[in-house]
Every structure is written in structure tokens, then in C-alpha cells.
Amino acid sequence: MFGERMKLPVNGTKISVQNNKLVVPDNPILGYIEGDGIGPDITRACLRIWDMAVKQAYNGKRKIHWAELFMGEKAAGKFNGNYFPDETIDALKEIIVSIKGPLTTPVGGGFRSLNVSLRQVLDLYACVRPVRYYSGVPSPMRHPEQVDIVLFRENTEDVYSGIEYQSGSPEMRKIEKFLKEEMGATFFDDAGIGIKPISPFGSKRLVRKAIQYAIDNNRKNVTLVHKGNIMKFTEGAFRNWGYELAREEFGDSTITEDELWDKYDGKQPEGKIVIKDRIADITFQLMQLRPTEFDVLATTNLNGDYLSDAIAAEVGGMGIAPGANIGEHVAVFEATHGTAPKYSNLDKVNPGSLLFSGVSMLEYIGWTEAAELIKTNYPKVIEKKIVTYDFARQMENATEVSTSGFADALIEQIEKG
Ligand code: NAP
Numbered sequence: 001m002f003g004e005r006m007k008l009p010v011n012g013t014k015i016s017v018q019n020n021k022l023v024v025p026d027n028p029i030l031g032y033i034e035g036d037g038i039g040p041d042i043t044r045a046c047l048r049i050w051d052m053a054v055k056q057a058y059n060g061k062r063k064i065h066w067a068e069l070f071m072g073e074k075a076a077g078k079f080n081g082n083y084f085p086d087e088t089i090d091a092l093k094e095i096i097v098s099i100k101g102p103l104t105t106p107v108g109g110g111f112r113s114l115n116v117s118l119r120q121v122l123d124l125y126a127c128v129r130p131v132r133y134y135s136g137v138p139s140p141m142r143h144p145e146q147v148d149i150v151l152f153r154e155n156t157e158d159v160y161s162g163i164e165y166q167s168g169s170p171e172m173r174k175i176e177k178f179l180k181e182e183m184g185a186t187f188f189d190d191a192g193i194g195i196k197p198i199s200p201f202g203s204k205r206l207v208r209k210a211i212q213y214a215i216d217n218n219r220k221n222v223t224l225v226h227k228g229n230i231m232k233f234t235e236g237a238f239r240n241w242g243y244e245l246a247r248e249e250f251g252d253s254t255i256t257e258d259e260l261w262d263k264y265d266g267k268q269p270e271g272k273i274v275i276k277d278r279i280a281d282i283t284f285q286l287m288q289l290r291p292t293e294f295d296v297l298a299t300t301n302l303n304g305d306y307l308s309d310a311i312a313a314e315v316g317g318m319g320i321a322p323g324a325n326i327g328e329h330v331a332v333f334e335a336t337h338g339t340a341p342k343y344s345n346l347d348k349v350n351p352g353s354l355l356f357s358g359v360s361m362l363e364y365i366g367w368t369e370a371a372e373l374i375k376t377n378y379p380k381v382i383e384k385k386i387v388t389y390d391f392a393r394q395m396e397n398a399t400e401v402s403t404s405g406f407a408d409a410l411i412e413q414i415e416k417g
Contacts, residue, residue: 002067002087002091003087005070005078005079005087006067006068006069006070006078006087006088006091007067007068008029008067009029009065009066009067011027011065012027012028012029012064012065012067013025013027013028013029013065014028014029014094014095014096015028015029015030015095015096015097015365016096017096017329022096022097022329022364022365022366024365024366024367026058026061026062026063027062027063027064027065028064028065028097028365029064029065029066029067029095030064030065030066030067030095030097030098030099030361030365031066031067031068031069031091031092031095031097031098031099032047032066032067032068032069032098032099032100033068033069033070033071033072033088033098033099033100033101033103034068034074034101035071035072035100035101035102035103035335035339036072036073036074036101036102036103036104036339036341036344037102037104037338037339037340037341037343037344038101038102038339038340038341038343038344038348038349038403039072039101039102039103039335039339040101040345041343041344041345041346041347041348041349041351041403041404042101042335042349042350042351042353042354042355042403043101043354044403044404045351045355045403045404045406045407046351046354046355046358046407047066048407048411049351049355049358049374049407049410049411049414050064050358050362050370050374051063051064052411052414052415053362053370053371053373053374053414054362054367054370056370056373056414056415056417057367057369057370057372057373058367058369058370062367062370067091067095069088069091069092069095069098070085070088071083071084071085071088071100071103071114071118072103072104072114073104075088083114084114084117084118089118089121089122092118092122092330092332093122093330096329096330096331097330097331097333097361097364097365098331098332098333099332099333099334099354099357099358099361100332100333100334100335101334101335101339101354102334102335102337102338102339102340103115103339104338104339104341115334116160118325118332119155119156119325120156122325122327122330122332123156123327123328124155124325124326124327124330124331124332125154125155125156125202125205125206125326125327126152126153126154126155126205126206126209126210126325126326126327127152127153127154127155127304127308127323127324127325128150128151128152128153128209128213128323128324128325128326128360129150129151129153129308129311129312129321129322129323129324129336130149130150130151130322130356130360131147131148131149131150131151131308131311131312131314131315131321132147132148132149132315133145133146133147133148133314133315133316134315134316134320134375134378134379134382135379135382135383136379136382136383136385137315137316137320137379137382137391138316138391138394138395139314139315139316140313140314141288141314141315144314144315144316146291146292147287147291147311147314147315148291148295149287149291149294149295149296149297149311150213150217150219150295150296150297151296151297151299151304151307151308151311152206152207152209152210152213152296152297152298152299152304153206153299153300153301153303153304153305153307153308154202154203154206154238154298154299154300154301154304155301155325156202156301157197157198157199157202157203157300157301158196158197158198158234158300158301158302159194159195159196159301159302160301160302160305161195161197163194163195163197164192164193164194164195165192165193165194166192167190167191167192168190172192172193175193176189176191176193179193196231196234197234198234198235198237198238198300200237200241203237203238203241203242203245203300204241204242204244204245206298207222207224207241207242207245207246207298208245208249209326210222210296210297210298211245211246211249211250211253211254211273211275211296211298213296214273214295214296215250215253215273219273219295219296220268220273220274220295221273221274221275221276221293221294221295221296222246222254222273222274222275222276222295222296222297222298223276223277223278223283223294223295223296223297223298224238224239224242224243224275224276224277224278224298224299225277225278225279225280225283225297225298225299225300225303225304225307226238226239226277226279226280226299226300226303227279227280227281227300227303228240228277228279229279234300235280235300235303238300239277242275242277242298243256243275243277246275250273253271253272253273254272254273254274254275255269255272255273255274255275256274256275256276257274257275257276257277260274280299280303280307283297283303283307284306284307284310287307287310287311287314288314291314308321308323308336309321312336316352316391317390318336318337318353319337319349319350319352319353319388319390319391320350320352320353320355320356321336321337321353321356322335322336322353322354322355322356322357322358322359322360323335323336323353323357324357324360324361324364326364331361331364333357333358333360333361333364334354334357335353335354335357336353336357337353347402347403347404348388348389348402348403349388349389349390349403350387350388350389350390350391350403350406351388351403351406351407355374355378356374358374359371359374359375362374373414374410374414377410377413377414378410380413381406381409381410381413384399384409385397385398385399386398386399386401386405386406386409387399387400387401387406388400388401388402388403388406
């Protein structure tokens, strides 16, 4: 996998897994994929910021050794037109922790989204989206600082699993016949048909990750978001399996919302995480009206897709919303926006989404001091109104800077402390 076309840094040491935990050396090799469109601009800027934060936090005793991995257009150039080389997939597994910029989905030719393929091939079953507010960032909310949640979205099941049959196709006719004649289902003729599988295995491993995160990060509650009032055996089952998992595997550290009221008179006991559930549509409303009631969310795939973007909008939008796709250990952190091709190579866009994905990556490997340096210094730059174009157009008297100019300002701020 590593060789002439993709090089492993010589001085770094690979992260490993022992006793089900990551073992991170002081000189870890982390992977990065620049991505297409605006990817190279934001990646260049962020690599400088992350490296500086690590240097400052550990006085040079720790250092990331970056391995550039190839996917998307850059891969096609190096691997004879292959956008998704096996070598890169193997490298992502071997290096364990990586970060990527956005990738173009080539249109036509039956090409699946590279992002979707990546999640499936590496079984990155949890899409993790932390959403919190940084002061100074323009927001449509009156109290955006009340939003501080981490959303765990199931990544492999639901209507996104690709089991879909086109109206009029022989496959669709076969299923239509089976459903109508054998199962007594009724629906309009010629309907395209999509299947929504939700399994105990898929639901439980996602909820397990969400609860473990809540425990590790001193969060207060985990909300199972579902549409179980309508779809009882898929969405409703997700909810039930979530409670079951919490009871069976985290019985000592969790209580249900019912128990909170029945046994504890509504006062959350120290060291217990409250497991509750909310219907998806209500959750959208509550995330605007009473966001403080939410901490960690665990959702099915489609609900989580909508909800994560909606919540991100409350604290500044896609330009700064970070994300990650995580499997048992292998994790690929990523900017959540696309390649914004009209801004390619203009050194113009907001690096925030990739930047904060990198912050989550630093937290994932346990380098919280470096992550903290970025989190505390970022708002100081924004409060000075030194921002990229997207924030500048929402602020009065802002100083608009380029992507690299923003990185310079943040690095200077981190150095100053
Ligand atoms: P997009 O690339 O996210 O861009 C849509 C708009 O969002 C941009 O025109 C820009 O708005 C704003 N935007 C995105 N990133 C920004 C940033 N870093 N800073 C400031 N503003 C930013 O969505 P798209 O145009 O629909 O998709 C383009 C390509 O990206 C497609 O090939 C799509 O498949 C791919 N895509 C990839 C990923 C991924 O790799 N994770 C995700 C989504 C889409 P203004 O023009 O208003 O300034």
C-alpha cells in the first residue's frame, strides 16, 4: 500500500489498538486526504494550525507525522484514473486515524459517492457531528451559546442502504406483486420502492458508541431520536433497542428519564447519564426552543442527516460544522461541506469545518490540550472580526481575510496564548 506513489513518513510511529483502546505514541502518523475543489486550500491552512497547536501545547515533545493519502481527483491522477484506490483504503485501516477534505462525486456512469463508499468499505458506522457555538460567529439564534450537542448518526442502514427499485423495473414489479398479493399491502401502482432496514446489531452498536462518548466526556444525557410513532418496527425498534442496550451494558451508569422522575424526583444523580427519547419532528423544534435539554443525540440515518445540518445552521452553518465517520477504531474525520468548486484554488473559503474536525481528531487521540488551544483561541480571532468572506457578509465592519490569512491570524493568536 505505501510505496512510491504513497509514502509513509519515516520518523513517525503508527497508532495501534491494545485491549480495545487506541495507543497513541508522541510521534503518531496520521493520514490526510486533501480532497477536491476547495480541499487543498483548507487542508493547507489547517495542517499549519493543528501543527502549531500541538507544538505549543506540548513544547515540541509531541508531533504529528502526516501521511498524505490519495482519493478523488488527485488519486485519479496518480492511480491511472482510479478515484478510490485500494491502496488508500488499506492505508486508512493501517494508520487508523485520518482526516479528509471534501470529495467530488463524479456525475454519471453509475458512480457512487466516494464518501458513501468509504463509509461502507471501512464500516464507519457512526457519523459523529459535534455542534457547539463559538462566540462572535454569526448565528440566526438569540442564544446560540445554548447549543452544545454531539450527534451520533447511524451510517450504514435505513433508507440510505441503497435497496431501492425503480418504478416499472422487473425487480420493482416482483416486489410489488409480493407485497400486494402475499402481504396484503396497498399502495399506488408503479410506485418506486425503497427498503428501510434497521437492525438490532446496527442500532445497538451506534447507541453503544453514543453512551460511551457521554460517559467519557462527562455528558449528562443521551437522547434516542426516532420516528417510532409512525414506523414502529424500524424507528420504534431503534428506540427500544437503544434502551435495551443502555440497560444491559450501561446499567450502572445510566438511568431512564422515567426513573429520573419516579426514583429521583427529577434531580439527576451524580455519575448517572439520563437516557431519553424524542420523536424526530419534535426534536427539530426543541433544538431551537430548548437546546439546553440536549447533550448527546443518537439517531437513525435519515433523521440524523437532516438534524445535523439543521443544528449546524444554529451555530454558524456548514462553513464551520465538523464531522467524523468512525468504526470500531478506524476513524476518518472530515469537513462536512462539499467541494464548492467555484471557489477552488481562490484561497477564499472558511477552513472552520475541517479545522474543527481536526479538533475532534485531536480529542479522539487524547491530545485534548492541543484541541483546547484551538477552541479557546478561535473565538478571540472571530471576536476581532477577522473572518473569511462567508462570515464577513453576515457581520458589520468585518475584516475579510483569505483562508490562509485566517490561518495566519489564528496561529498568531495561539502563539501569543
Ligand atoms: P458545497 O460544496 O458544500 O457548496 C455549497 C455552498 O456552501 C458553497 O457555494 C458556499 O456557499 C458554501 N460553502 C461550502 N463550503 C464552504 C466553506 N468552506 N466556506 C464557506 N462557504 C462554504 O455543496 P455543493 O455545491 O452542493 O457540492 C459540490 C460538490 O461537493 C459535489 O460534487 C458534491 O457531491 C460534493 N460534496 C462532497 C461532500 C463531502 O465530500 N463530504 C459533501 C457534500 C457535497 P456560497 O456560494 O453561498 O458562498
